Amino acid sequence: MYNKVVMDHFRNPRNVGVIDDASGQGEVGNPLCGDMMTIYLKVDDDRISDIKFQTFGCGSAIAVSSMLTEIAMGKTIEEAKNITNKDVAKALEGLPKNKLHCSNLGADALQLAIQDYEDRKAGKVRPRESRSEAHEHSHGEQCYCPYCDIELEESTEFCEACQHSLTEEH
Amino acid sequence: MxxxxxxxxxxxxxxxxxxxxxxxxxxxxxxxxxxxxxxxxxxxxxxxxxxxxxxxxxxxxxxxxxxxxxxxxxxxxxxxxxxxxxxxxxxxxxxxxxxxxxxxxxxxxxxxxxxxxxxxxxxxxxxxxxxxxxxxxxxxxxxxxxxxxxxxxxxxxxxxxxxxxxxxxxxxxxxxxxxxxxxxxxxxxxxxxxxxxxxxxxxxxxxxxxxxxxxxxxxxxxxxxxxxxxxxxxxxxxxxxxxxxxxxxxxxxxLEKLPTWYEHCLRIQNKLVADLPKVIDEYIINTNPEHSLPNMLSVSVRYIEGESVMLMLDDDDIAVSTRSACATGSLRASHVLISIGLSHADAQGTLVLSFGKDTTEEDIDQFMSSLKNVVTTLRDISPLYRKRAAS
The missing domain is CATH 3.40.640.10 (Type I PLP-dependent aspartate aminotransferase-like (Major domain))
Structure with missing residues (x-):
C-alpha cells in the first residue's frame, strides 16, 4: 500500500517529541478521520534550529510529519513559509490517493507554528484554541475527493469522477 | 514466512x-x-x-x-x-x-x-x-x-x-x-x-x-x-x-469438529481478555461479554490509531485487522463502533483480533509482547497521550 520511503519514515520517524521551550507551536486536527499533528519549533536568528512533532494518525500521517521535519530543519523562516503539503508528498515519492487530503497535514501544522512564532515575536498573545484549526479535507475554499483528488462542490454526495460516495456512513 | x-x-x-x-x-x-x-x-x-x-x-x-x-x-x-x-x-x-x-x-x-x-x-x-x-x-x-x-x-x-x-x-x-x-x-x-x-x-x-x-x-x-x-x-x-x-x-x-473448535477459540478469547491488562492500559473491549462469537475480540486502544498498530504488528509478522477510518479508506469511523457509543478518536484505535482452531497460546504470547512495544512506541508519538498525561 505504501512505498518504501513512506514505510521508512513510518518505521523510523525522525524528530519525534516535544520542545519544552519552543519558539512556536502549531497543531492541526481532522475531526472526521481523527488525525492530529503538533509541530514544535525552536528558532534562532530566524532559522529553524530544531523541530519536533507528535502525531496521532495512520502510517501516512506519521511519515508525513517525519518528512516535514526533515525538510524544514535548518531552513530560514522565510524559506519554511514556502513549504507546502504537496512538497511533503513529493518528497515521500507519493501517497495513496485517499490519504492525500486526510493525513497530509504536516505543512499546515508547520505554517501554524511559524505564525505562532511570529505572533510571539510581535508580542501578540493568542488564545490557545485559535491555533488549532479544523481541517476537513479542504484547502481554503476548495474540497477534494479523498479517493481521486478531484475538486468537488461542497455539498456533493458522490464524486462524479470515481463514483465514490462521500456521505455514507462507514 | x-x-x-x-x-x-x-x-x-x-x-x-x-x-x-x-x-x-x-x-x-x-x-x-x-x-x-x-x-x-x-x-x-x-x-x-x-x-x-x-x-x-x-x-x-x-x-x-x-x-x-x-x-x-x-x-x-x-x-x-x-x-x-x-x-x-x-x-x-x-x-x-x-x-x-x-x-x-x-x-x-x-x-x-x-x-x-x-x-x-x-x-x-x-x-x-x-x-x-x-x-x-x-x-x-x-x-x-x-x-x-x-x-x-x-x-x-x-x-x-x-x-x-x-x-x-x-x-x-x-x-x-x-x-x-x-x-x-x-x-x-x-x-x-x-x-x-x-x-x-x-x-x-x-x-x-x-x-x-x-x-x-x-x-x-x-x-x-x-x-x-x-x-x-x-x-x-x-x-x-x-x-x-x-x-x-x-x-x-x-459439522463434526465445530464443538471442539468452539471450545478452543473460547480458551484463546479468555486468554486474550486475561492477558491484555498485563501489557497495556486504557483500552476498551467492544465485544459483548455475554453474547459473542468465541473467535473474535474487538479492542480499542486509546490515544493511538489502528492502521499504525496494524502496520507495526505486520513488521513482527502478526496479521490483525483494524476498523479505523484511515485503514478502511472511508472518511468516517466505523458506523458499528460509533453506534455502540465509542468516540471517533477511540474508534480510530480499534483492532479486530480474530483467531481459529489452529491459533496457539504461544501465538497470543507473541502477540502480547509485540503489542506492548507497538503501543508504547505509538503513544510516545501521540499528542493525545501527552495531553491525557498532562491533564
Missing part, C-alpha cells in the same frame, strides 16, 4: 480435507451438471451430495433450500434484492439494523433509489438489537427484515430467534446475514426460525469465492442472476462445482 494469523475474519486457512477434495475434483474433470448425458449426470450427483452435506450442516429441512452462490456478498444481495423485487406488490418497506455489513447497507441503499423505504434500527450500547424495536418498526408495507446473526466488527451475537418469532407472527420475511457465525457457532436454520440465511464457505475453512443462501421452502424470491434453470431456478449460471465440492467437504468436517 510464518505469519501469526489473528485476522481469521478475513481469511481462514482451508482444511486439508477441503484441499484434497478440490484437487481430486480437478483431476476427475467433472462435466457440466446441467448436461443430460452420463457424464453430466455424474456431476449432478456430486453437486447433489454437496447440497445434502451443506443442508445437514445447517439443519435445513430439505437440500433444495440451499442455493449455491459465489459467496456472502452475492447471498446477501440475492436475499434482499430478490425478496424486494418479488414482493414489491405487497409493499416496499424493509427493516435492517444500523450495524449491518456493507453488503446489506448498500443493497438497501440501491433499493431506496428505486422507491423502497428502509428503517434502520439502532443497536444499544451492548451492540444488540432490541426485538421490540423490530416489532415497532414493522408496518403493513413491510416485506423484509434483515438483521445480521453476528457482527463482523465486534463479534456480538444478535437475538435472531426472538426476532424470528416476531416476523413469523407478523408474516414478514426474515433474512439473517450469518456469514461470520456459520462454522463458528452452531447454526440450525429451523431452530432460528429464519426464512433466509446467508453464509460463505471460507467461514468454515472452505474455499473463498463460494457460499450459499438458505431459502425456506415457499419463500417468495426472484433470482438476481437470470439465465438457465440451475439451483432450482433461483440462481442461473453453471455451478462452480470445484468450489462447491470444497464447501461440501468443509461442511462435513465442520
Amino acid at each position: 510464518s505469519v501469526i494469523n489473528l485476522d481469521h475474519i478475513s481469511y481462514k486457512p482451508m482444511l486439508p480435507e477441503v484441499k484434497a477434495a478440490m484437487i481430486d475434483a480437478i483431476d476427475k474433470d467433472y462435466f457440466n451438471p446441467a448436461s443430460q448425458h452420463k457424464s453430466g449426470e455424474m456431476a449432478a450427483e456430486i453437486l447433489q451430495s454437496c447440497r445434502e452435506d451443506v443442508a445437514r450442516f445447517l439443519n435445513a429441512a430439505n437440500p433444495k433450500e440451499i442455493v449455491f452462490t459465489s459467496g456472502g456478498t452475492e447471498s446477501v444481495n440475492h436475499a434482499i434484492k430478490g425478496v424486494a423485487l418479488a414482493n414489491a406488490k405487497k409493499g416496499k418497506h424493509i427493516v435492517i439494523s444500523n450495524i449491518e455489513h456493507n453488503a446489506v447497507i448498500r443493497s438497501v441503499k440501491r433499493l431506496k433509489s428505486m422507491g423502497y423505504k428502509v428503517t434502520s434500527i439502532e443497536v444499544d450500547e451492548s451492540g444488540r438489537v432490541n426485538p421490540q424495536d423490530v416489532a415497532n418498526a414493522i408496518t403493513d408495507e413491510t416485506i423484509l427484515v434483515s438483521i445480521m446473526h453476528s457482527n463482523n466488527e465486534t463479534g456480538t451475537i444478535l437475538p435472531i430467534e426472538e426476532i424470528a418469532k416476531i416476523t413469523r407472527e407478523r408474516k414478514v420475511l426474515f433474512h439473517t446475514d450469518a456469514v461470520d457465525s456459520v462454522g463458528v457457532v452452531p447454526i440450525d436454520v429451523q431452530a432460528l426460525g429464519v426464512d433466509l440465511l446467508s453464509f460463505a464457505a471460507n467461514s468454515f475453512h472452505g474455499p473463498p469465492g463460494v457460499g450459499g443462501l438458505y431459502v425456506r421452502r415457499g419463500t417468495r424470491i426472484f433470482p438476481i442472476l437470470d439465465g438457465g434453470v440451475q439451483e432450482h431456478n433461483k440462481r442461473a449460471g453453471t455451478e462452480n462445482l470445484i468450489g462447491i465440492i470444497g464447501m461440501g467437504a468443509a461442511a462435513k468436517v465442520a
Whole structure:
C-alpha cells in the first residue's frame, strides 16, 4: 500500500517529541478521520534550529510529519513559509490517493507554528484554541475527493469522477 | 514466512480435507451438471451430495433450500434484492439494523433509489438489537427484515430467534446475514426460525469465492442472476462445482469438529481478555461479554490509531485487522463502533483480533509482547497521550 520511503519514515520517524521551550507551536486536527499533528519549533536568528512533532494518525500521517521535519530543519523562516503539503508528498515519492487530503497535514501544522512564532515575536498573545484549526479535507475554499483528488462542490454526495460516495456512513 | 494469523475474519486457512477434495475434483474433470448425458449426470450427483452435506450442516429441512452462490456478498444481495423485487406488490418497506455489513447497507441503499423505504434500527450500547424495536418498526408495507446473526466488527451475537418469532407472527420475511457465525457457532436454520440465511464457505475453512443462501421452502424470491434453470431456478449460471465440492467437504468436517473448535477459540478469547491488562492500559473491549462469537475480540486502544498498530504488528509478522477510518479508506469511523457509543478518536484505535482452531497460546504470547512495544512506541508519538498525561 505504501512505498518504501513512506514505510521508512513510518518505521523510523525522525524528530519525534516535544520542545519544552519552543519558539512556536502549531497543531492541526481532522475531526472526521481523527488525525492530529503538533509541530514544535525552536528558532534562532530566524532559522529553524530544531523541530519536533507528535502525531496521532495512520502510517501516512506519521511519515508525513517525519518528512516535514526533515525538510524544514535548518531552513530560514522565510524559506519554511514556502513549504507546502504537496512538497511533503513529493518528497515521500507519493501517497495513496485517499490519504492525500486526510493525513497530509504536516505543512499546515508547520505554517501554524511559524505564525505562532511570529505572533510571539510581535508580542501578540493568542488564545490557545485559535491555533488549532479544523481541517476537513479542504484547502481554503476548495474540497477534494479523498479517493481521486478531484475538486468537488461542497455539498456533493458522490464524486462524479470515481463514483465514490462521500456521505455514507462507514 | 510464518505469519501469526489473528485476522481469521478475513481469511481462514482451508482444511486439508477441503484441499484434497478440490484437487481430486480437478483431476476427475467433472462435466457440466446441467448436461443430460452420463457424464453430466455424474456431476449432478456430486453437486447433489454437496447440497445434502451443506443442508445437514445447517439443519435445513430439505437440500433444495440451499442455493449455491459465489459467496456472502452475492447471498446477501440475492436475499434482499430478490425478496424486494418479488414482493414489491405487497409493499416496499424493509427493516435492517444500523450495524449491518456493507453488503446489506448498500443493497438497501440501491433499493431506496428505486422507491423502497428502509428503517434502520439502532443497536444499544451492548451492540444488540432490541426485538421490540423490530416489532415497532414493522408496518403493513413491510416485506423484509434483515438483521445480521453476528457482527463482523465486534463479534456480538444478535437475538435472531426472538426476532424470528416476531416476523413469523407478523408474516414478514426474515433474512439473517450469518456469514461470520456459520462454522463458528452452531447454526440450525429451523431452530432460528429464519426464512433466509446467508453464509460463505471460507467461514468454515472452505474455499473463498463460494457460499450459499438458505431459502425456506415457499419463500417468495426472484433470482438476481437470470439465465438457465440451475439451483432450482433461483440462481442461473453453471455451478462452480470445484468450489462447491470444497464447501461440501468443509461442511462435513465442520459439522463434526465445530464443538471442539468452539471450545478452543473460547480458551484463546479468555486468554486474550486475561492477558491484555498485563501489557497495556486504557483500552476498551467492544465485544459483548455475554453474547459473542468465541473467535473474535474487538479492542480499542486509546490515544493511538489502528492502521499504525496494524502496520507495526505486520513488521513482527502478526496479521490483525483494524476498523479505523484511515485503514478502511472511508472518511468516517466505523458506523458499528460509533453506534455502540465509542468516540471517533477511540474508534480510530480499534483492532479486530480474530483467531481459529489452529491459533496457539504461544501465538497470543507473541502477540502480547509485540503489542506492548507497538503501543508504547505509538503513544510516545501521540499528542493525545501527552495531553491525557498532562491533564
